[in-house]
Amino acid sequence: MRVLPSTSGSSVWVVVAEGCNPATDPQDCPERRGELFASNASSSLVQKGFYELPLQAEEILGYSGNGQFAYDQITLGGNGAGGPALNNTMFAGIATKDFLIGTMGLTPWGVNFTDSNNPVPSLLTSLKNAGLVTSNSWGYSAGAFYSPKQTSGSLTFGGYDASRFVPNNLTFTRGPDIARDLLIGIQTITSGTDSLLLEGVVAMIDSTVAQIWLPNEACRRFEEIFGLVWDETAELYLVNDTLHQKLVDEDPSVTFTIGSNTTSSDIINIVLPYGAFDLTADWPLTTNGTARYFPLRRAANASQVVLGRTFLQEAYLIVDYDRNNFSLSRAVFPDTNVPQQLVTILPPSEKGSSHGRLAKGAIIGIGVGTAAIIVALIATFLYLMRRRWLPSAPKIQVTTNAPEETKPELDAQQTPNFSGMGTPVSLNSTPVEAKGSQRFPREMYDPSIIRPEVQGDSRRPVELAECARVVRHELSG
Template sequence: MAFARWAPLLASLVSLGTVVTAADNVTDLGKPLNIPASQFWEGFDGPWSTFRIEIGSPSQQIRVLPGHNQASTLVFISEVCSASDQDCPNNHGGLFLRDNSSTWDETGQYELNTRLEDELGLFGRGLYGWDTMTLGWTGDGMPTIANQSIAGTNSHDYGVGALALNPRPINFTDYNNPIPSLMQNLRNMSTPIPSSSWSYTAGGHNLSPKILGSLVLGGYDAARFVPNDVEFPFSSDISKDFQVAIQEITANITDEPLLSTGIVSYISTLIPDIWLPLSVCERFEEAFGLEWDEDVELYWLNDTVHDSLLERNPQVTMKVGPQVTGDSVSIIMPYWNFYLTATSDLTGNSTGLYFPLKRAANDSQYAIGRAFLQSAYLSADYERSIFNLSQARYPSLPTEQDIVAILPPLAQTTSDSGGGDGGGDTGTSDSQSESGLSTGAIAGIAVGGGIALLVLGAILFILHRRKKAAKKAKPHELDDTDFANNMRHEIADGELKHEVGDGLRHEVPGDTDPKVELYAGEGTQKPVEVGVSREIYEMPAEEIKYAEMDGEGLYDKSQIKPDAAPYHMGADIQEAPTPTPEIQIQNHSPAQTPWTPHQNSPQHWHQNR
């Protein structure tokens, strides 16, 4: 059969996609971005290691913390400061002076996307718009992206801004006009981050020497954690992705567990504290000698208690897992995790050391903040909807880094570097990138597969044409249309021999090497030779449909209505705009345009303390 002759070639074409993986240097998959720490420790509830970015044209240097649930980068604007407070701008990581940026494009005022934090009584509203953003500062070699969603706020519930880490798009009108998030834009660059993922640990101000925080986009730093293989699935509520079951809490200074019955909690990078049930807080009070200040809702640490705890150096172990029973990871938190500094910006009148534990009124307030993330390493993989928690490490030198890419599911390879906590076997380190499946390999597979399909299609087309040509060349039996000799057929001797009219010559199929029979006219006609039927069946070809991939198109910001509410795509939560009374924001910088509420801005504007 003719098709059999093509079988070896077709087999070669099918394997072409595998062969071309050797050409994985065609292009680069991209690499993780290790966001530089600012070298500053700041915040009215820490201090905390911040990270540097630039916003605007000309660029303005801002210092921020990670915003785990933010699709818009949160920064502070001049209205947060009074004219007499000279330290205010620096205390907030720097201010974004929007009137000084030629690329600022204002959209409107909306509630901040802080659903979990709202449960804790932390509110805020933002003046949203678009501007150019650079990760890191000039000279850091980090990318610059235009038209990034920025939310300027004057909320006093947060001390430092937050870098948008939520890759889900945001929409200011409805679900039909999604606007790419920062993480999406980083994935769409010519040299992208390998996946929609990030990893963070808060560092330690109370260590000697101090250990800066670590934030990696598209990967993780394998030098900053102890690997394990426990995976946590994302919560079904996308406003609370990082759901964690606290199975048990113990301390080495008491025989009784501080928490013995598991509870479900949520991780937030925007808060400093750990929120636990009242009964658990009371056990902490007894074990650590804490006293609750009802006025400021803090556990203050006086000198006597603090010195005693420094000498005893207690350790708290939190056993956490995906469920209240089953697989778990134990995070050990020495006492240095638990003495933070509260300034008057937080308390309103006093400054001192406090213990970052909060009394939760109900289970909706169970939350885990940055105090926990000083000793824990969090790695989030949005393309697999999982995250990992592991014990943080504290390298003695800041240069001790092992940045590993978290590959997307289609490019996942087995990697010995990293382990479960940084994304399990989904990672490939820079030093081992040759052994992984790079974008070049993926591109090679795609190109090779496309060529294979084209050649296969050409072969099938040629075979089809040959089949049609063979059918046209084959003689066909036609009905007798010899009307001039409309004669009856005679049946002689019962042999059913049919006599056909002599006006039209008839042929019947012969054998595979058909012999042409010529009619002899008036002479004796040679009997017709009948061959065996040899039908050839042509197999139907499967229709190949190419999926059109989303491009890197531009959105039309003119479609955005200033009185519309932002959506996070996929959420069932809408921040609906409603009228609000005018807010008098005094003592703004003369160089700034005063921020007054839009006529149709949201109703729930929470007054600053």
């Protein structure tokens, strides 16, 4: 099954059978949604319950959904690629079309359920507890499939790939709200000599979201400069053939000037060519075939300003939760014959390390590639397959060395079954809401504090490399 890396999530979400309605959805809906998880094919699956998805960051943008949470073994990587397998790993089956393809959370935060005394560890925490990575860190870029090289995305757990970015000295401090911690200051946005941003704004980086969300004033400037027209029905900036050809011929670029806040002197420029914005919308974004669109959305307030996967096509993001910082760099797209430069980020307790390349034998291959999928959400495809695991699931406790805050607790009074394993569950029904008192405030932060830069040595990050399509191993009924 294909999923997208989520820089704000902590668990794996996969689409289940209810995510495709044969009566109303396209015949190839399962393929479009990254393939469906056949819950009735696993006799080892252990259910947890039916909960509202933890979307503290994305609900501000109008995203919502419910999930049937359960435990099973998850193997990262292509069939036969030798990727790591994680036992007793929590995941959620989803049907909501707010997320066409499932996600793989990258944060170390556990998820608290109100009917359990201990938070369930995240995927990153599980990798660290299993000794597969040395630190709570990762490096990610969404790739540039529009480029002549059709460059794949890059995701490395426990380190980063130094061959995929241009290094700089700018380091950001994570924000105090774990739901909105990757905050940066956009100082200017320009296209040639044209200014597209009237004043600086604080933005959140979130790969769970496809588009770039900017203040209304900035969107109006994009409309004026590029001739964009907002479609109220589709709620997208649709691009007709005439405008598309004009933009292709002019080939404009958009430069984001970014600092730790909106006025700092240390900055980095991330340049997006028109190709990064030249996307095609299809079902379920549109109902009447395909349409070109420009992935810009209107932010109604400051909390909605978000840089999604569109931005991360041209940027490389490294997050080090152990040191409470992250970095942002200009992505580069090396030829396929250029070797990777995988660098481990050591935990702060290990000193005297230096950046170094990994020995080839230490690399754990996990399948990832990048493609402009049918709905044109430029995405990193991660392949997961489910196999049999132990029939009994012990209670799992978080052992990460991340800060003590955890995601808000999820509350549920019902635990319906997956379809095919008992009474069918409607994942589109009204969810049992999370307890509001458990939510953390979405605070802004003081980005003036600069933390030490990430360190590395020659030990093992888990790197995501390209692989063939995965065949899911299903158990017979």
